[in-house]
Amino acid sequence: MVVASIVPLSLQAESAYVPVLPWLILALPLLGALINGGVAFLRPGNTRLPTVVGPAAIIGSFLVVGANFLAMRSVPPETGAVVTLWQWMSVGGLQIGVDLGFDQLSMLMMLVVTGVSSIIHVYSVGYMREDPGYARYFSYLNLFVFFMLVLVTGANFALMFVGWEGVGLCSYLLIGFWYQNSEYASAGKKAFIVNRIGDFGFLIAMFLVFVHFGSLDFAAVVEAAPATLVIGGGVVTAITLALFLGCAGKSAQIPLYVWLPDAMAGPTPVSALIHAATMVTAGVYLVARTSVLFAMSPVTQAVVAATGAATALLAASIATQQYDIKKVLAYSTVSQLGYMFLAVGIGAWTAGVFHLMTHAFFKALLFLGSGAVIHAMHHAFHHTHRDDDPNDMRNHGGLRRMMPITWITMWIGTVAIAGVFPFAGFFSKDEIIWASGAYGYGILWGVALVVALMTAAYMTRLMVLTFHGDNRTGADAAPHLHEVPAVMWVPLVGLGVLSVVGGWIQIPDALPVLPGVHVLHDWLEPVFHPASAVMETRGLHAAHESPVGGGEALWAGLSTVLAVIVILLTFRALVARRVEPADAPAPAGLAGILYNKWYVDELYDRTIIRPMLALWRGCWRIVDVGVIDGTLNGVAGGARLLGWFGSLFQTGRVATYLFFFVTGVLVILGTLLW
Amino acid sequence: MNIDFATAALYLGGFLFAVGVAGVLVRRNAILMFMSIELMLNGVNLTLIALSRTLGFEAQVLVFFVMAVAAAEASVGLAIIIAVFRHYEVVDVDRVTLLKW
Numbered sequence: 001m002v003v004a005s006i007v008p009l010s011l012q013a014e015s016a017y018v019p020v021l022p023w024l025i026l027a028l029p030l031l032g033a034l035i036n037g038g039v040a041f042l043r044p045g046n047t048r049l050p051t052v053v054g055p056a057a058i059i060g061s062f063l064v065v066g067a068n069f070l071a072m073r074s075v076p077p078e079t080g081a082v083v084t085l086w087q088w089m090s091v092g093g094l095q096i097g098v099d100l101g102f103d104q105l106s107m108l109m110m111l112v113v114t115g116v117s118s119i120i121h122v123y124s125v126g127y128m129r130e131d132p133g134y135a136r137y138f139s140y141l142n143l144f145v146f147f148m149l150v151l152v153t154g155a156n157f158a159l160m161f162v163g164w165e166g167v168g169l170c171s172y173l174l175i176g177f178w179y180q181n182s183e184y185a186s187a188g189k190k191a192f193i194v195n196r197i198g199d200f201g202f203l204i205a206m207f208l209v210f211v212h213f214g215s216l217d218f219a220a221v222v223e224a225a226p227a228t229l230v231i232g233g234g235v236v237t238a239i240t241l242a243l244f245l246g247c248a249g250k251s252a253q254i255p256l257y258v259w260l261p262d263a264m265a266g267p268t269p270v271s272a273l274i275h276a277a278t279m280v281t282a283g284v285y286l287v288a289r290t291s292v293l294f295a296m297s298p299v300t301q302a303v304v305a306a307t308g309a310a311t312a313l314l315a316a317s318i319a320t321q322q323y324d325i326k327k328v329l330a331y332s333t334v335s336q337l338g339y340m341f342l343a344v345g346i347g348a349w350t351a352g353v354f355h356l357m358t359h360a361f362f363k364a365l366l367f368l369g370s371g372a373v374i375h376a377m378h379h380a381f382h383h384t385h386r387d388d389d390p391n392d393m394r395n396h397g398g399l400r401r402m403m404p405i406t407w408i409t410m411w412i413g414t415v416a417i418a419g420v421f422p423f424a425g426f427f428s429k430d431e432i433i434w435a436s437g438a439y440g441y442g443i444l445w446g447v448a449l450v451v452a453l454m455t456a457a458y459m460t461r462l463m464v465l466t467f468h469g470d471n472r473t474g475a476d477a478a479p480h481l482h483e484v485p486a487v488m489w490v491p492l493v494g495l496g497v498l499s500v501v502g503g504w505i506q507i508p509d510a511l512p513v514l515p516g517v518h519v520l521h522d523w524l525e526p527v528f529h530p531a532s533a534v535m536e537t538r539g540l541h542a543a544h545e546s547p548v549g550g551g552e553a554l555w556a557g558l559s560t561v562l563a564v565i566v567i568l569l570t571f572r573a574l575v576a577r578r579v580e581p582a583d584a585p586a587p588a589g590l591a592g593i594l595y596n597k598w599y600v601d602e603l604y605d606r607t608i609i610r611p612m613l614a615l616w617r618g619c620w621r622i623v624d625v626g627v628i629d630g631t632l633n634g635v636a637g638g639a640r641l642l643g644w645f646g647s648l649f650q651t652g653r654v655a656t657y658l659f660f661f662v663t664g665v666l667v668i669l670g671t672l673l674w
Numbered sequence: 675m676n677i678d679f680a681t682a683a684l685y686l687g688g689f690l691f692a693v694g695v696a697g698v699l700v701r702r703n704a705i706l707m708f709m710s711i712e713l714m715l716n717g718v719n720l721t722l723i724a725l726s727r728t729l730g731f732e733a734q735v736l737v738f739f740v741m742a743v744a745a746a747e748a749s750v751g752l753a754i755i756i757a758v759f760r761h762y763e764v765v766d767v768d769r770v771t772l773l774k775w
Contacts, residue, residue, distance in 0.1 A: 652771030654707070658698055 017075045019102050020067045022083045025110065026100070026153070028064070029146035032057025036139035047134050054138030055121040058145055062114035069107055080104070080526075082155045082219065093214055101155030101218060105527040108353065108520075109152040109285055112360050116277045117145045119491045123368050124269040126487035127375055137177065137267065144170035148278050152285060157206045157216040160286070164202065164250065167279045168195045174274060175266040184265035191259040198249015198256055205242035208235065218289060222530050225292045231538060232298055240293050240300035243286060244307075251283030252334050253341055254311045258601055260334055264326040268371030271326060276333045276367050277360035284337070284356050287344040291531035295347060298538070305345025305436070309444040309451075312338030314598065316454040320461065321587070321594035324391045325370045328462050332417065333363055335451060339432050342444060347535050348435035349528045350521050354506055355428035357520075361502045362416040362425055365495035366459075369410035372484040372492065373466055376403060380473060380480035388474075393462065394582040398471035402481040405489045407467045409496040414463050416499040418456035418567060421560040427503030430556045434508075437555070439540065442547035449559060456563040460570040468575050510552035683724035690717030704755050704765040708748070715744050 036050045043049075080103035088096045121141065128137050147166025154160035168191075176188030206216065212228060212235055213221050229236040247253065252260035263275045274280070287294055287304065294300055315334035322328045336359050343352030376399070377390035388395050400407040416423035419430060429452060437445035471478050483489065509516035546555050586595050593599070649660070690713055697710025719737050726733030759765050 654767040654770075655699070655702070662695060662699065 017072050017081050017102070019081050019083055019100075020071050021064055022068070022100050022102065022153075023085060025061050025064050025068070025114075026146060026149050028057045028061040029142045029149065032142035033139050033146060036135050036142060040133070040135035040139050044132065044135060047129070050135045050138040051125050054142060055118065055125065057142050058114060058121045059118045061145070061149070062111075062118045065107075065110045065114050068102065069111060072102070072104070072107055088158070094210065094216075096156060096158045096216060098159060099155035099217070100153040102153070103527055104523050105285075105288060105353065106152050108357065108523070110149060112357050113145065113148050113152060113278050116360050116364050116495075117141075117148075117273060119494055120269050120273045120277075120364060120368065123272075123371070123488050123491040124267075126485050127269050127371055128267060131267075133177065137174075140170055140173045140177070141270070141273070144174070144274060144279070148282075151282055155218055157209060157218070160289075161199075161202060161206065164246075164282065165199065167274070167282065168192065168199070168250070171195075171263065171274050171279055174270040175263045177266050177270070181265075187259075187262040187265040191263050194256050194259040195249045198246045201242040201245025201249070205239050205246065208239045208242065212239075221290070222292050225296065226530070226534060229293075229296060231296045231534065233296075236293055237297040237299050240290070240297045241303065243290060243293070244300060244304055247283030247286055247341070248307065249283075250286075251280050251337050251341070252311075253283070253307050253337065254314065257311060257315065257334050258604065261327055261330040261597070264324070264330050268326065268367060268374055271330070272364045272367030272371065275330065276363040280333065280337060281340065281356045281360070284340040284344055284352055287341070288349050288353050288528075291344070291349050291528055292534060294344070295531040295534040295538075301345050301347065303345075305342050305441060305444055308338045308341030308343075308345050309436075309447045310338070311335070312342065312451045313447050313454075316451045316458065318594055318597045319458040320454065321591050323393050323465075323582070324389075325373060325393050325396070325462060325466060326367070326391055328393075328458060329363070329366055329370055332366075332455065332458065333359075335455065336363065336417070339429060339448065339451070342436055342448060343432040346436050346439045346441055346444070347531070347540065348432060348439070349531060350506075350524050351428065351431040351435050353524060354503075354520055355425075355432055358416070358424035358428040358499075358502045361495055362413045362423075362499040365413040365492060365499050366410060366417065368488075368492055368495065369406050369413060370466075372403065372406040372488055373399060375484055375488070376481050377473065379482075380477040383480045384474075384477045386474070386477060389582060392582045393465035394579055394584075395472055396466040397469045397473070397579065398467070399481065400467040401471075402478075403467075403483045405483055406492060409489075409492040410467070411463060412496045412499050414459040415567070418459055418563045419452050419559060420456075420563050420567070421556075422500075422503070424499050424502035424504075426556075426560060427506055427508075430559060431506070431508065433559065434546075434552050434555060435542065437546040438542035438544070438552075440543065440547070445547055452559055453562055453566045456566040457570045460567045461574055464571055464574040465579065468571075469579065472579060472581075508552055508556070511556060512553055680724045680728045683720055683727075687717045687720035687724060690714070690720065693717075702766050702768050704758070704767050704770075705752075707767065708751055708755065712744065712748065715740070 032053050035053050039046050039049050080101065083100040083102065085098040085100065088098050090096075121138075124137065124141065128134055131137065144167060147163045147170060149163070151160055151163025151167060154163055172188045172192040175191050176185045179185045179188075209221060210216055213224055215221065215224075225236075245256075249256045260275060260280065264271055266275070294304065312335045315331040315338065319328050319331035319335065322331060336355070340352045340355050340359070343349070343355060373396065374390045377395065381388055381390055412423070416425040419426045433445060433448045433452065436448055471481075473481060505517060505519040506521060507514050507517040545551060550558075586592050596602075649656075694710045694712075694714030694717060697713065698707050701707050701710060719740055722733050722737060722740075755765055758770055762770055764770065
């Protein structure tokens, strides 16, 4: 990797923070991707090199990020740095550099991305060991981390878009990783196409930003926005709505969430890394990054918050009736992403990013746990030559005896996502719920509370179906069920620890007994200060009471007590109940509607896909075949006709030629002499 | 009628050329057409001589060149006609339609 020049620029004149080897953060994953890609091409059977290079590239990158984090902490706040690697394009007034932005927000994102990626890469060594595409897998996964880091460090819209598209590409490649299965391959296509719709919004927003600011640099836009645009004006609303369309695509919000559940076709560590912990949170990151613009548009803020809450509710309702363990987690992810958008929509930026972080921990844990279950089930079915679905929870049951470590760590993830004190999810989710109430969004506050309880219910259902009750794997396969190897359960334990302690960096003052901790809030304050200032000029303040009365401490306590009660009730209700076999027909009534995901895919099929297909078929028949092909064939036919007419004179008889020749001479002579 | 030599030669050249054109157009036998072309050639030669004498420059040497080239051309043309005859066993140009598309 050759870097043309490293020019540290400071956002502030008195900045003392100089990034440590910033290009290495990106270069290591890219190098890993290239090496593993080379192995995949030249020696597909080689597993030794990818085993070392794949995780090592990411862990190395994580260490460099960690060094940068320490360097940034050692200088006073309000400092950041932009590292220009080289000038990318320079067209008229448009100057775009390959600028890596290092501020508090991108630092946090880099820590989360490289940290969780490191754990998942190690886990993948065990999970993918027997897959023939082992080297290819690590090549894609390293490439994904590279693009994700480009996305979070990109200091202008254009470079961020490069990462944005790159992670989409890697997501597509990894969803369709087992491309021999056409269903998986189309799931990859679906994700890619749905994301295109969102990318359209991102591009429009980028054009509008350039027209109005003359620059695509985040720092310049954030600085100029309050003076350039009118609060609540049409321009800022258009920009932010277009940006949010991009976010809805990438982060699976209504109406573009449909790709994420299908994305579970990829290997489970991919679901954990890309479709739960990192890539899908890119939309939340984008809103946080452009928080000033969003703060200036009340309309967009309401749209974002309402969309987030509606998505959270819809996805949580679907999750309660799914039987595929990964589908439950996928809808749970959509639901939790809804929470994050609710947070950034109402202006609680820190809360949104906080939940992004804790969710990365416990959702990665839950996905890796489900991967361990699927791994064990797959082996048991493989040994007994059965082709039952290892993902179907109706085939699980009672796994806690065979897989105690997975069982315990997944319970930790479950109580964390359910928001039970003192696990990580409690602090982040409670802050979102409280903020939505405190900023006066009464309905959204109620929805958020209900969804929190639904989360507790569907996650408990998942745990009961998978780990409790009697084993339903079958007498022949059950003896083959074992705990996963250490390379897989050690990452589970690591994420389990993070799922417990991850929330302790931000503890509200209102809670009694506990110390008020604002590490995250203080850390991110410089990034969100401009947005908060805009919110204040709009006269928005957080109330100290919920919409129906009661302070933060009361509602936090109430929500955790309610979550525990829901968990216990669901557990008691489900643990003794007989589970339908995996081939049972779909349930009837409301459960059937939820089982069939509110028929949203069918609705899209009827209202959008089929009319579009009909339109395109019409275009093909009329425009393509009729007009375009018709014109071309007509021209060709005309030329042929002309040729046929000309060929009539070519009789091959010398006499004819001579006759024309002499006639011609006479005509010419006659004309000349006349 | 009192005409000088040049005018007479021009008339004769024009006559020879017209006979040649008529022969080429009318005849179907390749050899006869060929002879007619030679006739046209010589008509032109005669015209050249006559005009050179009237206008006062020496074209006799040019005419020798033309005759030498015509002799070479005649040998090539006859060779082609012989080749055509060997292939088709006729020299009737109406039946040898090699140039037809």
